[in-house]
């Protein structure tokens with residue numbers, strides 16, 4: 001497997017990363033996951049634009065342009081012969097002896113990336129998943145796709161230990177998003193999802209779904225909703241780059257609607273499938 005490590009296309013064995021990398025010390029960096037279908041990057045411009053925004057929100061300058069990052073991603077897909085899979089790319093603030101404040105002597109951010117084969121999660125997409133609601137103990141800048149994922153990791157683990165595939169964050173009595181996904185309900189034909197704000201990550205898949213709703217004439221309400229409203233939804237689903245549109249059939253052990261993936265969810269899945277190569 002060929003990786004992109006700090007300016008070079010190289011193997012994992014020749015990996016040279018500093019113990020002083022601020023990614024290790026502080027999770028001081030940002031990342032993206034981009035899906036690959038049939039050897040092509042999906043919504044790459046949107047992902048790398050968001051990476052730039054994440055970096056600028058943490059006052060970090062990425063040493064490559066968005067186009068150069070896309071070219072690096074494409075090269076990784078090509079040399080690793082990935083057909084269906086994804087790119088993982090992260091940028092840390094760089095290596096410097098451990099102090100919290102930014103390094104006094106400017107360091108160059110460190111970019112690492114790989115392409116990996118990963119099939120579409122078709123059985124979840126078909127049959128749906130169970131989810132568990134958990135308290136959202138994250139910070140107030142969830143709009144930044146940062147490497148600091150401890151609260152997300154703990155939430156996902158808690159969900160897994162309860163036999164669920166995803167955790168749904170609830171903050172101050174309102175449903176936010178999943179631990180690594182966005183969350184949507186459908187009630188009486190209306191799609192409801194938390195508005196893009198500092199409290200959620202504005203998913204690229206979320207934005208694709210909202211665009212599809214617009215094209216398909218499905219009414220959308222971007223507003224916060226409570227766990228009680230969530231339990232009473234006719235349909236529920238999560239979205240992410242890797243999960244695509246995954247129906248939720250059980251929330252906190254309560255069946256959603258009929259207990260089977262809903263009609264609007266299915267229509268959106270079909271429309272989504274037509275977007276991908």
Ligand code: PDD
Pocket residue numbers: 033152177178179180181182200201202203204205206239240241242
């Ligand atoms: N996670 N919300 C959170 C907290 C996420 O981590 C993600 C993505 C999303 C969905 O965003 P998108 O549709 O752009 O993938 C929402 C990625 C896939 C991950 O961490 O692996």
